[in-house]
Amino acid sequence: MDDYTLVMNAGSSSLKFCVYRRPEAESWRLEARGQIEGIGTSPRFSARDGAGGVLADQRLDAAVRDGRSALDSLAAWLGSRYGGARVLGVGHRVVHGGARFAGPTVVTPQVLEELRALIPLAPLHQPHNLAAIEAVLELLPGVPQVACFDTAFHRGQPAVAELVPLPREVCRSGVQRYGFHGLSYEYVASVLPRAAPEIAHGRVIVAHLGSGASLCALRDGRSVDSSFGFTALDGLCMGTRPGALDPGVVLYLFQGLGLSAEDVEAMLYTKSGLLGISGISNDMRDLLASSEPGARLAVDYFVYRAAKEIGALAAVLGGIDGLVFTAGIGENSAEIRRRICEASAWLGVEIDPEANERKGPRISRAGSRVSAFVIPTNEELMIARHTGRFLGLTEAPS
Numbered sequence: 001m002d003d004y005t006l007v008m009n010a011g012s013s014s015l016k017f018c019v020y021r022r023p024e025a026e027s028w029r030l031e032a033r034g035q036i037e038g039i040g041t042s043p044r045f046s047a048r049d050g051a052g053g054v055l056a057d058q059r060l061d062a063a064v065r066d067g068r069s070a071l072d073s074l075a076a077w078l079g080s081r082y083g084g085a086r087v088l089g090v091g092h093r094v095v096h097g098g099a100r101f102a103g104p105t106v107v108t109p110q111v112l113e114e115l116r117a118l119i120p121l122a123p124l125h126q127p128h129n130l131a132a133i134e135a136v137l138e139l140l141p142g143v144p145q146v147a148c149f150d151t152a153f154h155r156g157q158p159a160v161a162e163l164v165p166l167p168r169e170v171c172r173s174g175v176q177r178y179g180f181h182g183l184s185y186e187y188v189a190s191v192l193p194r195a196a197p198e199i200a201h202g203r204v205i206v207a208h209l210g211s212g213a214s215l216c217a218l219r220d221g222r223s224v225d226s227s228f229g230f231t232a233l234d235g236l237c238m239g240t241r242p243g244a245l246d247p248g249v250v251l252y253l254f255q256g257l258g259l260s261a262e263d264v265e266a267m268l269y270t271k272s273g274l275l276g277i278s279g280i281s282n283d284m285r286d287l288l289a290s291s292e293p294g295a296r297l298a299v300d301y302f303v304y305r306a307a308k309e310i311g312a313l314a315a316v317l318g319g320i321d322g323l324v325f326t327a328g329i330g331e332n333s334a335e336i337r338r339r340i341c342e343a344s345a346w347l348g349v350e351i352d353p354e355a356n357e358r359k360g361p362r363i364s365r366a367g368s369r370v371s372a373f374v375i376p377t378n379e380e381l382m383i384a385r386h387t388g389r390f391l392g393l394t395e396a397p398s
C-alpha cells in the first residue's frame with residue numbers, strides 16, 4: 001500500500017493543503033495541492049495534481065463559514081479520494097513557537113497546551129493552526145502530527161536582535177523579538193545554493209512580500225535579524241497591518257480615543273496597512289490598478305517602508321551581496337520589485353528591467369554589485385520535508 005503524508009497551512013480565511021504520496025519502492029511525490037479560500041465570505045475549493053492538472057475547482061456551500069467547517073469539507077474530499085490510505089504523518093504550519101520551540105516538534109497534549117498559551121501573541125493565525133491540529137486528532141487518531149513553526153528559523157539570532165528593551169521582568173515573561181515567516185525564509189535559504197550560488201553563503205536580504213510582509217537578513221543561510229518582532233505586527237506595511245508603529249500611538253488609541261483592547265487589536269490586525277491608508281483594498285493588485293490618491297499613497301508607503309527596512313538590515317549585515325523577492329507581491333509584481341530595487345540603488349542594486357518583467361530568476365544586471373533574484377517560496381514543501389525527516393521517513397519529500 002502507498003504511503004501518504006499531509007501538510008496543512010490553516011489561516012484565518014484560507015486553508016491550504018498538500019498531499020504527498022510514496023508509491024512502494026519509489027520516492028515521495030506531490031500528489032495534490034489545493035486550498036479552500038474565502039472562508040466566511042464566499043468559500044471556494046480548488047486542488048491540482050502534482051503536474052498542475054485541475055482536480056477540483058468549485059464553490060462551496062455558504063455553510064463553510066469557519067475554519068472547522070472548512071476542515072470538515074477538506075476531510076470529506078480527502079476521504080472520497082484517498083479513503084483508507086496509510087497516512088504516516090501530518091505536518092502543520094504553526095505561526096508561533098514562542099521561545100521554547102526552536103525546531104519542528106511532534107504534537108502531544110502537553111505541546112498543544114503550550115501552543116494555546118501563545119494565542120494572544122498571534123491571534124490572527126495561531127487559533128486556526130491549532131484548530132487544524134485538533135481536527136486531525138479527531139479524524140485521524142493515532143497519526144503523528146508535526147508542528148513546524150514560523151518562529152523557529154530565527155532562533156539563535158544575536159541577543160541584541162532578539163531584545164525588546166523593556167524592564168527585565170517583562171522580558172522574562174516572554175517579551176522578545178521572535179520573527180515570523182520562518183518556513184518561507186528557511187525554504188528560500190535551502191534553495192539558494194542551487195538558485196543563486198554566488199550569494200548563498202554571503203549577506204542576503206530576503207523580502208517576503210505577501211498579504212503579510214517581512215524581511216529577513218541572512219548570513220551564510222542563517223537568520224541574523226528580521227523585520228518582524230514580538231508579534232507579526234512589526235516591520236513592513238502589510239495588507240491590513242501597519243508594520244512598525246510608534247508605541248505612543250497605541251497609548252493614544254487607548255487613552256486619547258478610549259478604544260477597547262478588542263477594538264485596538266482589530267484595528268492593528270485587520271483595518272490598517274494598505275487597506276487603512278487607501279480606504280480601498282488590502283490587495284496590491286487593486287491598488288496598482290487604481291488612480292485614486294489613497295491607493296497611490298498606500299503603494300508609495302509600502303515601497304518607502306520596504307526600502308527603509310532594507311537599509312536597516314543592510315546596516316545589520318554590514319552591506320549586502322544579494323536581495324531576494326518572494327511571496328505573492330514579491331513573486332508577481334514587477335512594478336513593486338522595480339521600485340524597491342530603485343530605492344535600494346545606493347546599496348549597489350542595479351535592476352535589469354527585462355529580466356524583472358520576465359520574473360528572473362535573476363533580475364539584476366550583469367556586473368551589479370548586489371545580485372537580485374525572484375525565488376518562489378514553498379512553505380508547504382518545507383513543512384513536508386520537516387515532517388518526513390522528523391518521522392524518520394527514509395527520504396523526505398524534496
Ligand code: ADP
Nearest residue numbers: 209210211212282283284285327328329332333
Ligand atoms: P499570504 O500567503 O500571506 O496570504 P500571498 O503570498 O499569497 O499572501 O500574497 C498575497 C498578496 O499578493 C495579495 O496582496 C495580492 O495582492 C498580491 N499579489 C498577487 N499577485 C499579484 C500581482 N500580480 N501584482 C501585485 N500583487 C499581487
